[in-house]
Amino acid sequence: MAAAMPFSFGVWSALINNFAIEYAAFDGADMGALQSLREVPGFLSFTVIFLLFIFREQTLAVVSLLIMGFGVVITGWLPSFWGLCFTTLLMSIGFHYFEAVNQSLQLQWLSKTEAPKMLGRMIAVGSFSSLFAYGMVYFSLEYVGVSMQTVYVIGGGVTMGLAFFAWKMFPQYPAKVEQNKHLVMRKRYWLYYLLEFMSGSRRQIFVVFAGFLMVEKFGFTAAEIALMFLANMAANIVIAPQIGKLIARIGERSTLSIEYFGLILVFVGYALVESAAWAVALYILDHLFFAMAIAKKTYFQKIADPADIAPTAGISFTISHIAAVVVPIAFGVIWLTSPAAVFYAGAGMAAFSLVLARLVPKDPMEGSETTLTKSVIHAT
Numbered sequence: 001m002a003a004a005m006p007f008s009f010g011v012w013s014a015l016i017n018n019f020a021i022e023y024a025a026f027d028g029a030d031m032g033a034l035q036s037l038r039e040v041p042g043f044l045s046f047t048v049i050f051l052l053f054i055f056r057e058q059t060l061a062v063v064s065l066l067i068m069g070f071g072v073v074i075t076g077w078l079p080s081f082w083g084l085c086f087t088t089l090l091m092s093i094g095f096h097y098f099e100a101v102n103q104s105l106q107l108q109w110l111s112k113t114e115a116p117k118m119l120g121r122m123i124a125v126g127s128f129s130s131l132f133a134y135g136m137v138y139f140s141l142e143y144v145g146v147s148m149q150t151v152y153v154i155g156g157g158v159t160m161g162l163a164f165f166a167w168k169m170f171p172q173y174p175a176k177v178e179q180n181k182h183l184v185m186r187k188r189y190w191l192y193y194l195l196e197f198m199s200g201s202r203r204q205i206f207v208v209f210a211g212f213l214m215v216e217k218f219g220f221t222a223a224e225i226a227l228m229f230l231a232n233m234a235a236n237i238v239i240a241p242q243i244g245k246l247i248a249r250i251g252e253r254s255t256l257s258i259e260y261f262g263l264i265l266v267f268v269g270y271a272l273v274e275s276a277a278w279a280v281a282l283y284i285l286d287h288l289f290f291a292m293a294i295a296k297k298t299y300f301q302k303i304a305d306p307a308d309i310a311p312t313a314g315i316s317f318t319i320s321h322i323a324a325v326v327v328p329i330a331f332g333v334i335w336l337t338s339p340a341a342v343f344y345a346g347a348g349m350a351a352f353s354l355v356l357a358r359l360v361p362k363d364p365m366e367g368s369e370t371t372l373t374k375s376v377i378h379a380t
Contacts, residue, residue: 002122003129004065004162005098008072010133011155012091013207014229016075017215018222019148023079030081032332035208038088039325042096042200045317051097058172061101065163068094072156076149100317107301107309109173115301119294120244127236133158134233137226148222185315186308191359191370192300193319195256198353199293200320202263204327205346206290209335210270210283217339218276232284240291252295252302253360259292260354267347271340299360303369 020026020034051060071091078087110118133155140146140154185193214220214228247255266289269282304312331342359370367373 001061001065001098001102001162001166002125004159004166005068005095005102006126006130007133007162008069008091008155008159009095010130010229010233011137011151012072012075013211014134014137014226015148015151015222017211018225019076019079020084021215023148024081024084026081027336029329029332029336031212032208032328032330032335034081034084034088035204035328035332036325037085038092039204039321039328041089041093042317042321043325045096045100045321046314048097048100048314048317049311056172057101057105059167061098061105062163062167064094064098064101065166066094066160068098069156069159069163070094072159073153075156076147076152096317096321100314103297103316104309104314107297107304108306112298112301116247116294116298117241117244119297120241120247120291123240123243123291123294124237127233127240131230131233131237134226134229138223138230141221141226142223188366188369188373189300189303189312191356192296192303193316194356195296195299195353196316196320197322198349198356199296201323201327202346202349202353203290203320204323205267205331205342205349206286208328209331209339209342210286212335213270213339214276214279214283218279220276228280228283231280232287235284235288236291239288243291244294247292247295247298251362252299252364253357253362255292255295256299256357256360257354259289259295260350260357262289263350264347264354267343267350270346271343299364302364303366305366 017031020031024030026034048060055063068091071087071089071094075084075087075091078084106119106122107115136154137151140151141148211225214225220228243255263286266282266286269278273279273282300312300316301309331345334345335342359372361368361371361373
């Protein structure tokens with residue numbers, strides 16, 4: 001499943017900017033509106049907890065992959081603003097519900113000791129899947145000459161096929177701890193909630209506007225975007241497992257501090273860049289820093305009540321998407337006047353995240369959730 005989701009999302013993200021501009025005549029405001037709509041299911045991710053009364057988490061993960069794959073399959077066949085809104089919403093429902101359940105299952109099935117390294121390996125697996133997807137996009141468009149519509153069908157079809165395989169070939173694995181099936185928000189998780197909120201706000205600047213910058217400012221073709229993504233994923237395959245080892249060695253606070261300081265520099269770089277080559281370098285570096293977000297997951301795993309993992313996964317996705325629903329459309333309007341201002345705002349978000357990262361304890365645990373918390377186990 002770690003390979004299934006990135007394949008169709010890789011195809012969708014590699015093509016969406018060029019497809020929207022070439023087939024649906026999108027401008028920056030249109031793209032911002034589309035990306036804001038894409039984040040609405042993420043904002044509603046807390047509802048995953050209610051679906052757990054009907055589905056086991058493992059089953060829900062497979063069903064979500066099927067929905068996501070189907071949304072990608074039909075994307076190329078509705079080339080209009082409202083058509084892309086519909087297919088994007090369908091794809092996003094599958095994507096965000098899968099990600100919420102996926103995070104929950106990861107933190108339940110992996111021990112605290114092995115989680116950083118295994119999460120790094122899973123990112124590498126996802127990166128390899130994305131690498132294969134981007135390679136397929138590049139060669140299909142550049143050398144085979146197939147249409148974007150056909151590439152969308154292949155991308156979504158692969159994810160649906162892998163989901164069916166996971167459904168038929170693997171048993172239902174029992175949960176180690178029975179999960180709470182009600183909404184859970186605890187005061188002692190406040191720093192984790194804030195880190196998620198800022199991550200969701202900041203990530204939208206990267207997801208929505210970094211790729212759009214390549215197409216609008218530097219005139220990248222869909223094949224060139226796919227080639228850039230190929231280089232990006234190749235770097236992740238090598239580096240993501242090392243990031244997992246780094247977290248295990250230096251801890252969550254230091255890792256998150258490195259990530260956010262690096263992102264300040266990257267976003268300022270986006271605002272000032274005039275060279276396509278430097279823009280690509282910033283994009284790859286940006287994505288590598290985001291891989292360090294593994295530390296956010298392992299920080300929560302260390303401070304959480306094991307029964308809170310599933311409901312908190314949905315809540316955390318909702319929190320991270322509060323700003324994500326607003327940021328793309330609001331900053332899409334700002335983009336029309338000053339693209340640089342969008343990236344300077346991203347640098348400001350990264351700076352505030354750096355301040356929050358310094359509140360993470362060197363050895364987080366229940367009762368020591370922040371540097372402001374007394375080391376007393378809470379019953380809260």
